[in-house]
Amino acid sequence: MESVESFERLGLALAIGAVVGVERHWREREESAGKRTxxxxTFMIAGMLGGLSGLLEQTLSVEPARYGLVVIAMFAIFSAIFGLYQFRELRAEGNYSVTTTVTAMATFALGSLAVLGNARLAxxxxxxxxxxxxxxxxxxQFVRTLSWNELRSAIVFLAMAVIVLPILPTAPLGPFGGISPADTWQLVVLLAGISFLGYVAVKAFGQVRGEIVAGAVNGLVxxxxxxxxxxxxxAAGHSAALLxxxxTAANAVSYLKVLLYIAILAPPIAGRLSPALVAAALVMAGFSLIFARNDTARHTEHRARNPFELLSVLKTALLLVAVGFLARAAAAFFGQSGLLVVSTLSGLADIDAIxxxxxxxxxxxxAEFAATALGAAVIANTLAKASYALTLGSRDYGARFFLASATALMAGVGMFEATPMVERLLTEHLLK
Structure with missing residues (x-):
């Protein structure tokens, strides 16, 4: 290793110790000098010590069979000394936390990795x-609010994903091109995982930060x-504007969630649909801010559905299989028009599956027809939610929600129609 690279790697080890040390020092910033381990x-030195151990390893361990002994020995000595001092501090305070000791050990190990291994990984x-x-x-806070049913559901789901997924056949089964059980299950994992991000946000942060935050994080679910x-x-008399x-915040997030799905699963249509989805999301977010500008009341709590419940996972899998079969069958019998009808009808109930x-x-x-079919599903889904607002909500709630939905759809459709023209003009300009 050249000397310049050695300095860079040792500097990275020192930087790792510094960023960790800032957090640890901030936790005990009120303690006077000499009162904290x-x-x-100390953490900067721990990171640098790990890096120096790595440099010594490279210098002294000439034989491959002995490679690693220097770092292991230094790590053991460092851990023992640090653990002894931490034990004395915790005993004096009546504390039983081992976090700082483990953190110091991890800082040393990352410092060694920065010198001996992958610097980016370190x-x-x-x-x-x-x-x-x-x-x-x-x-x-998340663990305090975690119920046994939620923990059990996650364990069951992980068991199914780890045990069942490897043995599922990857070859498509059934008519009209078939559906791969393994691919379907992987998509269930993706959908449930993204929805679980929203669920975790609700459990961790709570829903006491305003309707916008509550709606946004629940929009992932x-x-x-x-x-x-x-x-x-x-309809029960709560504030229509805040609700x-x-x-509308949930709707804005749902548009962005669709964009995330297609960016992962279908990149060729992401560029075609992203301007429309982003425009619709921005309109919805703007209306959400307007409606909530006088948010001073305490809003009503909602209970988010755990997307990792076994029944929920099975329903998602069945929905994906059903929609996939209907879409393929419609395309086989009726061509693009049949698929467009199935896409629109599916969007009325759920946008993820289609x-x-x-x-x-x-x-x-x-790609072009796929973007059109998915756009039709998004429109149908938005109109379905607007109809729920008009029929189930108060007059004020329904009118506001319909206004936001109609404006968002006009913005999205307008952007969808304008995108090809803009791309053509840009291409012609670049070719000149």
């Missing part, structure tokens, strides 16, 4: 370590459920 300086590990340390309150729930609450703010289905048959129907 480790602060920012840097990423340092950032991840600081993120975990800084998330103490959030993680503790189900924007339709938020629209229906808020409509019924408005619409939450529902998004996944269209992504799966993209090679068969072409």
């Amino acid at each position: 480790a602060g920012i300086r 840097a990423a590990g340092g950032v991840a370590l600081v993120a975990i340390l800084a998330s103490r309150e959030i993680l503790h 189900s924007s339709t459920a938020i629209a229906v729930t808020n409509a019924r609450l408005s 619409v703010a939450g529902a 998004t996944v289905t269209i992504a799966g048959i993209l090679d068969t129907i072409g």
Whole structure:
């Protein structure tokens, strides 16, 4: 290793210790000098010590069989000394936390990795370590609010994903091109995982930060459920403006969620649909801010559905299979018009399943028609939620929600129609 690279890697080891030390020192910033085992300086030295151990390893361990002994020995000595001092501090305070000791050991190990191994991996590990340390309150709050049913559902789901997925056949089964059980199950994992992000946000942060935040995080789980729930609450006499703010925020997030799906599953149509979806999301978000500008009341709590419940997972899988079969059958018998009808009807109930289905048959129907079919599903889904608002909610709630939905659709459709023309003009300009 050249000397310049050695300096760079040793500097990275020192930087890892510094960022970890800032977080640890901030936790005990009120303590006077000499009252804490480790602060920012100690963790910087720990990171640098790990890096220096790596450099010594490269210098002294000439024989491959002995490679690693220097780092292991230094790590053991460092851990023993640090653990002894930490034990004395915790004993004096009556504390039983071992977090700081384990953090110091991890900092040393990352410093060694920065010199001996993958520097990018070491840097990423340092950032991840600081993120975990800084998330103490959030993680503790999440565990306090976690119920046994939620934990059991996650365990069952993980068992099914780890045990069942490897043995599922990958070859398509059934008529009209068939459906791959393994691919379908992987999509179930993707949909449930993204929805679980919203569920975790609700559990960790709570829903006491305003209807916009509550609606946005729940929009990852189900924007339709938020629209229906808020409509019924408005009919019961709750603030229509605040409830619409939450529902429109959920809608804005749902548009972005569709964009995320197609970016992952169908990149060829992401560019075609992204301007329309972003425009619709921005309009919905703007209306949400307008409706919530006088948010001073305490809003009603909603209970988010756990997307990892076994029954929910099975329903998602069956829905994907059913929509996929109907879409393929309609395309085989009626061509593009049949697929467009199925896409629109599916969008009335759920947008996730038809998004996944269209992504799966993209090679068969072409990118342009796939974008049109998915756009029709998004329009149908938005109109369905607007109809729920008009029929189930108060007059004020329904009128506000319909106004926001209609404006968002006009913006999205207008952007969808204008995108090819803009792309053509840009191409002609670049060719000149």
